[in-house]
Amino acid sequence: MTAQPGDERMWTARLRRRAVDTLPPDKLLPDRQPAYVASWIYVFGVATLAALLVVLASGGVLALFGPQWYHTSTVGRFVNSLHLWSVELFFFAMVVHLWGKFFMAAWRGRRAMTWITGAIAFLGSIATAFTGYVLQSNFDSQWISTQAKDGLNSVGIGAWFNVLDYGQMLMFHIALLPAVLGFIVVWHVLLVRRRGVVPPYATDAEILDTAPDAEATAPEPTAPAPTEAARSDEVAS
């Protein structure tokens, strides 16, 4: 198929150009990462994503075979447990990721939306996990849902949904909330790729070394960038 004159003005071409400008392929899937990423504290974001993939895969298997299978058969109970424990790991890694990014002030350098989508993903994950805990069909889930019902009513949002309604909570857990959470997580990851991983704080010596005299009196409003030497000293991803 050869391009015709005027094709570049078609909506498909304009959308394609905008997509590539917004997310260039080398930013979307870079070969190398900045040197400062070679630290264990930068591992917990991708650990959270890995745990989320196990959550989604095991949840898909549970949905496929149903409660009769996962409450009674050996393999079913294993997959059910895998779903639970991958959620525990997901939250464990996400909280360490949150602490790391908080103390790095990861909203620096035009990364506010990355931080905000991460915070919303955290809150959305709590809601999604909660609807899973009330689906266990045991005394634990009964206790959780009745306590939550009182709590949600007390803050005035109990009219919007009923946590004692098993069918409604099942739909929230396997359709509505995973779709919302999936969208926010993809958005968060694309923002990380677009803006890059937040650099560590520059030391006072680095700021003094790199700041031109004219700017020395005016503090940088955003994150002080690491030195050029540190930027170019990249490691393979």
Add this chain to the structure above:
Amino acid sequence: MSAVPSSYAGVVPMNSPGTYLNWGVIHISLANVIVIVLMLVVFALALVLPFPGRKR
């Protein structure tokens, strides 16, 4: 629901009420305290342990 198999119950007493700790207004299960302490330990280790393959 059936009780937890005895092989697990020997390691962790899962068929009895959980242990809770109380300090004034704070009321928290021992299991949650253990997880929070573990997260703090992992966070601290992530800051100090050298990353494999790092040049400097």
